[in-house]
Amino acid sequence: DAGITQSPRYKITETGRQVTLMCHQTWSHSYMFWYRQDLGHGLRLIYYSAAADITDKGEVPDGYVVSRSKTENFPLTLESATRSQTSVYFCASMAGVADTQYFGPGTRLTVL
């Protein structure tokens, strides 16, 4: 199906474990983004990518790692999950710098 998808949609993990959240888009958009959404904070940018193999930090990058070996995929890894990383994570993509961001449905992550 065309669009932007995220997997898994729900994930429960334990402190210290590594977790990878997947994001896939079918539009060949250049830009991709990872946000986290927390009550009282709105959405905050974790990392973004302007093209394959080009990534940059956002507002809250600590504890997260990203890669972008292919244009259509932008996985987000929590190398050692902490309770403070319990959140809803949204992936987004965008064709160009002045275009619209399209958001995925989100992944709800709980770290116990």
Place this chain on the structure above:
Amino acid sequence: AQSVTQPDIHITVSEGASLELRCNYSYGATPYLFWYVQSPGQGLQLLLKYFSGDTLVQGIKGFEAEFKRSQSSFNLRKPSVHWSDAAEYFCAVGAGANNLFFGTGTRLTVIP
């Protein structure tokens, strides 16, 4: 520093009534401005955006927003609210869509 303020955490309106959601921002230059809507369990959907030109912007679902430079505001309006408009609304500002700052959101409840 850049910031976005949505002063109303929660607004309740009757179906058919008019709506105005407030957004104020602090930014070094004239930013790009966006309004997004998020239905429960969903990602964000763009309602409208302002880059330049006419300060009154029309969006989808009958929404409009007006950019007022002197007040650093970008308020969202709808003349007649429908029950399906119940959702969370986010204002966002930035130098481009790859550098967005989101407000904390306003939750809209629509009563019959």
